[in-house]
Amino acid sequence: MGTGSKVFYAIGTFLLLMGVFYILATAWVGDDAYLFGIEWVGSVGLVLATGLSFMMAVYLDFTERRMDVVPEDWEEAEIEDGAGVLGFFSPHSIWPLAMAGAVFFLGLGIAFWQLWLVAIGAVLLVWTTTQLNMQYSIPREKH
Known part of the structure; x- marks a missing residue:
């Protein structure tokens, strides 16, 4: 598992915990303005952010398993190991x-x-x- 997928798994786990806490906290307050005592906008936002974070983590996990070890994940890498062509970027595109x-x-x-x-x-x-x-x-x- 590479660094990128670990970061997104950590973000997803944090958002999951905060989402559960947020839903329980707003349900506990139980104001009549909320349907079933839950504040839906924040709850849905946290659930969607959690899902998107885990989707990105799984994508990066699958992608990083197919790649060789990149210099970012190699403990003894030098700066020169990351040199080379990174891609083509159009220099003067309107x-x-x-x-x-x-x-x-x-x-x-x-x-x-x-x-x-x-x-x-x-x-x-x-x-x-x-x-x-x-x-x-x-x-x-x-x-």
Whole structure:
């Protein structure tokens, strides 16, 4: 079990304990404003956060079992052991900024419940995401 999965298992366990404590504490107070004496917003939030944390922990656990020992988990590793290509990152792409603008319009539409703005934001988000994914598949002269 790698470091990442241990961290998320610990976070999930903490959230589980806090969720149980929160549900019992709000049920004990028993105010009439709550259904069955439980404060539902915080309870649901803690239960969902616990579930998401355990989902991430299981994913990282499965992923880390298939990998070799990474320098982060090796006690005698040197800084040079982690050197190398970490991935390809597009140096001058405009599409992440365009995607942020599309998410902005989508968020404004949801916040003010303007369905025409939600539709424009959704179409722009699909278009910009497609352009981001296809920017190295389309020849340079077609841009």
